[in-house]
Each structure stands twice: as C-alpha cells, then as structure tokens.
Amino acid sequence: MGWTGAVQVAMRSIVAWMCALVALAASPAGAQPAQVLPDAVLSAIGRLNNAGYRTRNMCSATLVAPDMILTAAHCVPMEPRLRDTMRFVAGWDRGDYVAARAIAEVMYHPSYTGPTVTNIPHDIALLRLDAPISEVAPLPLTPLAPRSVAMAGYMSDRPHIASVFGPCPATPVHGPKLLRIDCPTTHGFSGAPVLREIDGAWHVTAATSAANAASTFAVRVQGWVQETLGE
16 A cells, blocks of 8 residues: 555544544444553553543553653643643552653644644654653653554543553554554543563553544654654
8 A cells, every 4th residue: 555545544544533633532342352561561651631630631641751751742732821730640540640740841743733634643742741750660662663562541431540452463554654553442542652562571662643443543653752862
C-alpha cells in the first residue's frame, strides 16, 4: 500500500475519533488477553487529569524522564490558562498512587497544530513536570518498529486501575510516523504508551492517538521525541 492508500485507510478507520476530536471513541470488544507487566512499569504510567488528581476527565501518560512525561498532544489544551489544573498521577491504582505533579511546561510536536485527522501523525507531546519524580524510574524509549507490542493506560469506563492489552500485532503506517496496533482501546487511553520488550526491559516506542473498534493508532517516538530528550 502506498502513502496515499495508507492515509486513506487511516482516515477511514478513525472517523469516530475525528468526531470526538479530543477523545478515543472505540469499544474494547475483541481486545487481546492482557499482557502481564511489572509493577515498576505500571508505576511509571499514570493518569493525566484535566482538573485535579481524581477527575474522570483524563488521558494517559508515561514518565520518560524524572521531570518529563509523554502523552498525546490532543490531551493538552492549547490555551495555557486551561492547563493550570492539569495533574499527572503516576501509578494510580484505586486511590493509591506513586506521585502527583502539576505541569510546568508543554512541548508539542513542532508540526502539531490542533486535534484534527491530518494532525494524527504529529499527535504527541512532552510535558515538563513542576518537580521531578524520584519514586519510580522513567521508562526508556526505543525507535525500533515492533511487530508485537503491549499497551497500558486508563479508560473512562475503568478509570481507577490501569488496563493492559497485548500482545498486539503492530504495523508501521504513514512512513515512520505511526503504528497501527490490532488491539482496540477506548476513551481515556489517549496518550498511553505502546511498549516493546527488549532484553527483558520494557521500552516506550509510541504514544496512542486514535482508535476504532478494531485497531489503535499510535505516534512513534522516533525523531522529535528522542531528539528533545537527548536520546
């Protein structure tokens, strides 16, 4: 399939996301059996709440440096004043959590201009926290395109514990920018990490952006994210 064909398939597949713009709109029906992930990995993954640390208005995010998290760009309001109440809550588990931090700085992918279908290949952002998190180790990144992945994040219909999917087949689309992952997700999972195991350690290879009833689309960390983090 050529560039044009891949884009057309992706656009047809994410019509539900286009209508919601800032939310995943998929059913988790047909998801693969849950992958088992170590507690240390799940503790580095958290909820990105838009109005405090307990709110249901949320996305997912991953600690990728002591003071930096990775998420979907559409999860972060482009108007600065709307970010004041945002909180990253690492390892949220039925009221317990590892750490909670406010957001000090937002860095969108330089080609991201807003939550539209054409921006999905650039729907990724790095957020600097107002203080480092030392209670858990950040997850490393990998640019390698995997054939099988796991995903972990928070869904609005199961918001108090991380949902884990995998192993899920993954296919690069839109050149090196996107992965199509054959596991569906739903609202709240935006920004959740796509994970690949390398030599026994889990690495982040992409952040989820959009979904339909069969697949999830994720933006790879290769390029801008790694360059920004100095990797």
